[in-house]
Amino acid sequence: MFNTVLVNGPGGDPCVYLEMKYRRRALLFDLGDLQLLPSRNILKVEHICVSHTHMDHFIGFDQLVRICLGRNRQIALYGPPGFLDQVGSRLRAYTWNLVEQYVNEFNIIATEFDPRGQMTTRRFSCRRGFRVEDEDERGIFDGSLFADRYFSLQAAFLDHRIPCLAFRAEEKRRINIRKDALGEEGLPVGPWLNGLKDCLVNDCPPDYPVRIWWKNAAGSLLERWAPLGALADRIVKVTPGQKIAYVTDALYSADNAAIIVDLARDADILYIEGSFLDAEADLAAGKYHLTARQAGALAREAGVKRMILFHFSPKYRGREDQLIAEANAAFNGHSDQREAL
Numbered sequence: 001m002f003n004t005v006l007v008n009g010p011g012g013d014p015c016v017y018l019e020m021k022y023r024r025r026a027l028l029f030d031l032g033d034l035q036l037l038p039s040r041n042i043l044k045v046e047h048i049c050v051s052h053t054h055m056d057h058f059i060g061f062d063q064l065v066r067i068c069l070g071r072n073r074q075i076a077l078y079g080p081p082g083f084l085d086q087v088g089s090r091l092r093a094y095t096w097n098l099v100e101q102y103v104n105e106f107n108i109i110a111t112e113f114d115p116r117g118q119m120t121t122r123r124f125s126c127r128r129g130f131r132v133e134d135e136d137e138r139g140i141f142d143g144s145l146f147a148d149r150y151f152s153l154q155a156a157f158l159d160h161r162i163p164c165l166a167f168r169a170e171e172k173r174r175i176n177i178r179k180d181a182l183g184e185e186g187l188p189v190g191p192w193l194n195g196l197k198d199c200l201v202n203d204c205p206p207d208y209p210v211r212i213w214w215k216n217a218a219g220s221l222l223e224r225w226a227p228l229g230a231l232a233d234r235i236v237k238v239t240p241g242q243k244i245a246y247v248t249d250a251l252y253s254a255d256n257a258a259i260i261v262d263l264a265r266d267a268d269i270l271y272i273e274g275s276f277l278d279a280e281a282d283l284a285a286g287k288y289h290l291t292a293r294q295a296g297a298l299a300r301e302a303g304v305k306r307m308i309l310f311h312f313s314p315k316y317r318g319r320e321d322q323l324i325a326e327a328n329a330a331f332n333g334h335s336d337q338r339e340a341l
Contacts, residue, residue, distance in 0.1 A: 171241025296330030
């Protein structure tokens with residue numbers, strides 16, 4: 001299950017923290033200022049999706065490195081063309097003459113994508129002073145960034161006068177424990193349920209034995225076993241996984257609109273920029289940004305369940321409610337859904 005937070009609010013540096021509840025895993029959409037994100041949360045981050053490297057989207061990189069130094073961490077970063085050199089430049093700005101003495105290993109695995117369908121991955125290792133000593137890995141980019149048995153990440157390019165990435169995180173499926181059924185079966189709540197979920201995620205056979213364990217009032221460990229299939233039939237409900245989409249810094253054009261709608265289709269939550277009121281659509285277009293009305297119309301067309309507007313221009317400080325109201329009006333169908341392109 002995904003929990004998400006817009007770290008700096010709708011007017012601050014873009015950064016969305018997405019945590020996988022119960023698994024102590026997290027990812028970031030964009031890498032704006034991280035001061036408001038607790039270190040304990042940053043240390044759960046395994047993947048960072050960077051739309052582009054304008055300062056407000058990437059300024060948090062140094063703080064991320066600072067917090068992870070001296071710890072066993074491996075973080076995958078994804079970004080647009082030129083991203084590898086920009087990551088390397090940030091790391092080369094510091095002196096690393098003592099890191100060979102570190103016991104723990106901190107690695108950054110950075111991948112940049114090209115609109116022509118190419119991807120290049122480079123490894124930066126703390127204990128080697130973040131020097132690049134291995135050959136880059138090259139491959140084909142088909143829109144997929146990452147996938148494991150729990151979730152996947154996808155990306156698409158938008159036009160921000162430079163290539164800018166939009167992202168979607170998609171949970172494979174959600175395995176819900178029916179607590180009422182636990183009580184009816186006389187089964188305890190506890191960590192054993194994570195093992196049950198892992199068995200289901202890994203498609204273990206129905207006769208696979210599941211260990212049910214708990215401690216009694218005296219602190220003694222008790223256990224019993226049950227076949228996976230029969231147990232799941234009684235206490236588990238499987239539902240489609242969540243989809244979270246993230247769209248920022250894009251010109252309102254026919255091409256961009258089609259890409260955004262496709263990426264965000266049926267998302268549970270769409271984080272989408274709405275930098276200006278529609279009365280300033282020309283200004284927004286000149287800066288390659290969406291208006292609030294355009295954002296709401298795109299969210300409606302994509303059929304998303306919930307829209308969260310962000311990345312407001314500083315000129316609207318104190319008037320944020322106007323942007324939100326305009327976006328919601330378009331999202332709810334109270335204004336034209338899509339202006340002529």
